[in-house]
Amino acid sequence: MxxxxxxxxxxxxxxxxxxxxxxxxxxxxxxxxxxxxxxxxxVYDSVGFLRWNEGASGYIASGTLISPEWVLTAGHVVGGTNNYGAGVSGMFFGLGSVYSGTGIAATEWIPYAGWSSSNGDVWAGVDLGLVRLSQPITSVTPAxxxxxxxxxxxxxxxxxxxxxxxxxxxxxxxxxxxxxxxxxxxxxxxxxxxxxxxxxxxxxxxxxxxxxxxxxxxxxxxxxxxxxxxxxxxxxxxxxxxxxxxxxxxxxxxxxxxxxxxxxxxxxxxxxxxxxxxxxxxxxxxxxxxxxxxxNWIFTVTGVPEPSVISLLFFGLGGLVLTRRRAE
Ligand SMILES: [Ca+2]
Ligand SMILES: [Ca+2]
Incomplete structure (x- = not known):
């Protein structure tokens, strides 16, 4: 129901x-x-603002830097006109105590696939998106x-x-x-x-x-x-x-x-x-x-969290086992 x-x-x-x-x-x-x-x-320096346009309208929302080049945000922030990201232009991510009007340009905005396919259903609990930045931010520590x-x-x-x-x-x-x-x-x-x-x-x-x-x-x-x-x-x-x-x-x-x-x-x-x-x-x-x-989705798209140990073990004729341990 x-x-x-x-x-x-x-x-x-x-x-x-x-x-x-x-x-x-x-x-x-x-x-x-x-x-x-x-x-x-x-400890909250990683949270910044996102600014973008859809048609003639300008929007502001928020996001969190989770690696030097990736921002985690909501699916409805990056979903654009069709929940798949269409119609979004001029997106950038900035930091600081107030919206400054300037920031690092985004090169990709990626709604979670389930957000797009659910047609933007917030009850589905999949309102997530990722934004890739055009250059890394090294001035703050990612979350x-x-x-x-x-x-x-x-x-x-x-x-x-x-x-x-x-x-x-x-x-x-x-x-x-x-x-x-x-x-x-x-x-x-x-x-x-x-x-x-x-x-x-x-x-x-x-x-x-x-x-x-x-x-x-x-x-x-x-x-x-x-x-x-x-x-x-x-x-x-x-x-x-x-x-x-x-x-x-x-x-x-x-x-x-x-x-x-x-x-x-x-x-x-x-x-x-x-x-x-x-x-x-x-x-x-x-x-x-x-x-x-x-x-898994965040790791697959962004490589975050970065595994602390990767060991590749080869067996016999090309069998491969990958194990990774996460930094705690
Ligand atoms: Ca009320
Ligand atoms: Ca309360």
Whole structure:
């Protein structure tokens, strides 16, 4: 079943794609400088902006450098007019605290094959893309990918250049400033979770791929607005917004910051539970694609992560066994 209507107390999320240049929306009671300051930490230097044109329209989104020449982003950022990348021109990738208008030109933009063949179905959890740069970037350290750590219940840090505002009103300012905010990784597609607060409802995530991770924007002054997980917001709680598409979701693994997801979409509970739609106000939800099922694709296209040891063992008349060990 796809996302259905409210029935028997079971509801599901409505969706808005973040494609069209719509940094994240912040708590109304926390200074913006905490969010821009978090984004300025060197462990997030690998997150940059992507700028491109489709026809007469210009777009901005986000992406993460995973090797000197490759940027990991969302499929809907690189999908162009047909989800296969058609119609995209003038794409470039830049770094820094704000959108600067300049960067390194892209030579290829490659949506994940399943994104193209699904006709851009975000519920399928395949909203991933890769961008090849015309020259390597050596000024920042590429992000380290993590394909193994169980993610549910962990604190994640999302980074991007999307629109901002406060949770009371949702996104209201333009995209182009780099922000990072935090949120618990509460659920994944396929789970059905109970809302906390006054009304007991179940959020139906059936029909959504388990590769989609969900975060909700908890309201510091209205715990009833929580959609999933704990109703208590974290100190730098925020929700991604338009323009954060393709930006990274990071976790801490034993003191090392690692990239585990790609910002994909915003969602809201249906009317009348939410009267504002998916505008990144309190109670709305973010969908992030976990990279954990896509290690082979990323490695095949980019050679990342680079194996630390490659040994070739030849047997008899041309038999070949390749073993590789990954750097931990
Ligand atoms: Ca939350
Ligand atoms: Ca809303």
């Amino acid at each position: 796809r996302c259905g209507s409210i029935s028997a107390g079971v509801t599901c999320v409505l969706l808005v794609l973040l494609a069209t240049g719509r940094a994240g929306v912040i708590r109304g009671d926390v200074l913006d400088s905490f969010y821009t300051g978090l984004a300025a930490q060197s 380290l990918l993590d394909f193994r750590t169980p993610l549910l219940g962990l604190l994640g840090t999302n980074v991007g250049y999307g629109r901002s505002g406060t949770g009371t009103l949702g996104m209201s300012s333009d995209a182009g400033v780099k922000r990072a905010g935090q949120n618990m990784i509460d659920a994944r597609g396929g789970m059905v979770t109970k809302m906390e607060g006054g009304t007991l409802l179940e959020l139906d995530l059936n029909g959504i791929s388990p590769t989609v991770l969900f975060q909700d924007f908890d309201n510091p002054t209205d715990l009833v607005a929580s959609s999933i997980g704990s109703a208590i917001p974290v100190a730098q709680e925020y929700l991604i917004a338009s323009g954060d598409s393709g930006g990274g979701l990071f976790i801490d693994v034993g003191g090392v910051t690692k990239l585990v997801g790609v910002n994909s979409f915003l969602a809201s509970l249906p009317y009348p539970l939410d009267t504002t739609g998916a505008n990144a106000d309190y109670g709305d939800l973010a969908g992030v694609v976990s990279v954990q099922s896509f290690e």
